[in-house]
Amino acid sequence: GNSVTQMEGPVTLSEEAFLTINCTYTATGYPSLFWYVQYPGEGLQLLLKATKADDKGSNKGFEATYRKETTSFHLEKGSVQVSDSAVYFCAWGAQKLVFGQGTRLTINP
Amino acid sequence: GAVVSQHPSWVICKSGTSVKIECRSLDFQATTMFWYRQFPKQSLMLMATSNEGSKATYEQGVEKDKFLINHASLTLSTLTVTSAHPEDSSFYICSARDGESGLREQYFGPGTRLTVT
Numbered sequence: 001g002n003s004v005t006q007m008e009g010p011v012t013l014s015e016e017a018f019l020t021i022n023c024t025y026t027a028t029g030y031p032s033l034f035w036y037v038q039y040p041g042e043g044l045q046l047l048l049k050a051t052k053a054d055d056k057g058s059n060k061g062f063e064a065t066y067r068k069e070t071t072s073f074h075l076e077k078g079s080v081q082v083s084d085s086a087v088y089f090c091a092w093g094a095q096k097l098v099f100g101q102g103t104r105l106t107i108n109p
Numbered sequence: 110g111a112v113v114s115q116h117p118s119w120v121i122c123k124s125g126t127s128v129k130i131e132c133r134s135l136d137f138q139a140t141t142m143f144w145y146r147q148f149p150k151q152s153l154m155l156m157a158t159s160n161e162g163s164k165a166t167y168e169q170g171v172e173k174d175k176f177l178i179n180h181a182s183l184t185l186s187t188l189t190v191t192s193a194h195p196e197d198s199s200f201y202i203c204s205a206r207d208g209e210s211g212l213r214e215q216y217f218g219p220g221t222r223l224t225v226t
Contacts, residue, residue: 034214043113043202043219044153089152096143097215101152 002027006090006100013080014108021075021103023064023090031092033057033066033073038087038102047075047088082107112136113205115218122193122225130188130221132203138183139205143215144176147200159186193225 007022025033032051036044048057053068062077073090085107090100112135122128132142141160145153157173159165159180167173175197177189186205190197200222204215 036217043115044204044217046214046216049214096155096158097153098155099152102150104150 002092002098004090004092004098004100006088006103008101008103010104010106012106012108015082016079017107019075019077019080019084019105021088021090021105023073023075023100025071025073025090025092025098027071027092027098029094030068031094033064034091034093034097035062035064035073035075036089036091036099038089040086044089080105080107082109111207111216113139113203113216113218115201115203115221117221118219119222120224122223124194124225125192127189127191128193128223130190130201130203130223132186132188132205132218134184134205134207134216137205137207137216139186139207140183141206142180142186143204143206144178144186144188145202145204147202147220149200153202156188190223193223195225198223198225 003026005024034049035047037047038044048059050057050066056065064073064075087102087104089102091097114133116131144156147153156171157165157167159178161180165178180186200220202220204217
């Protein structure tokens with residue numbers, strides 16, 4: 001069935017470290033792919049998206065590339081900050097969104 | 110732009126009572142709204158999709174008589190948890206899709222935490 005698998009957390013890094021959160025999906029067709037972020041006590045916010053193969057979504061220093069051949073959409077950031085501490089959700093969809101289980105990221109100063 | 114609000118942000122109710130949660134799109138018309146449930150440290154599970162002026166479409170395993178959804182206008186959808194029980198305690202999140210722009214992303218509300226005692 002359709003699903004999204006994310007790297008299990010929690011993930012703890014030091015400030016300025018390189019971040020990768022893996023995401024792979026199983027879907028029919030070529031859905032749009034998304035990364036959402038949920039800061040403590042807040043709702044989900046769209047971080048970035050890609051609508052077709054080889055597209056790269058980017059925002060706030062985060063990037064993710066839609067890889068059709070590996071059905072992946074890994075999230076990366078070159079130098080994380082304490083303010084990036086949040087839960088990150090990978091999702092795919094067209095009419096409806098299918099979410100991964102979320103990855104809790106903590107950045108220590 | 111694209112702000113979605115929910116009310117209340119948290120609610121405590123007694124077992125057997127009903128509680129209504131509102132979801133509003135503040136600066137756009139939402140032809141489609143979605144209701145999700147999020148358990149602690151888990152992902153969002155889609156409960157139902159509601160289109161303005163029509164009946165909601167519920168996901169498999171979601172009791173439509175227990176979770177009543179009304180999408181009476183292009184800016185308001187409500188979720189009523191009827192005869193609530195402790196196992197209904199959860200974080201309920203709505204999202205809305207801008208009907209005019211045709212964009213595919215959903216805009217999420219801040220969520221409502223329901224605790225049933």
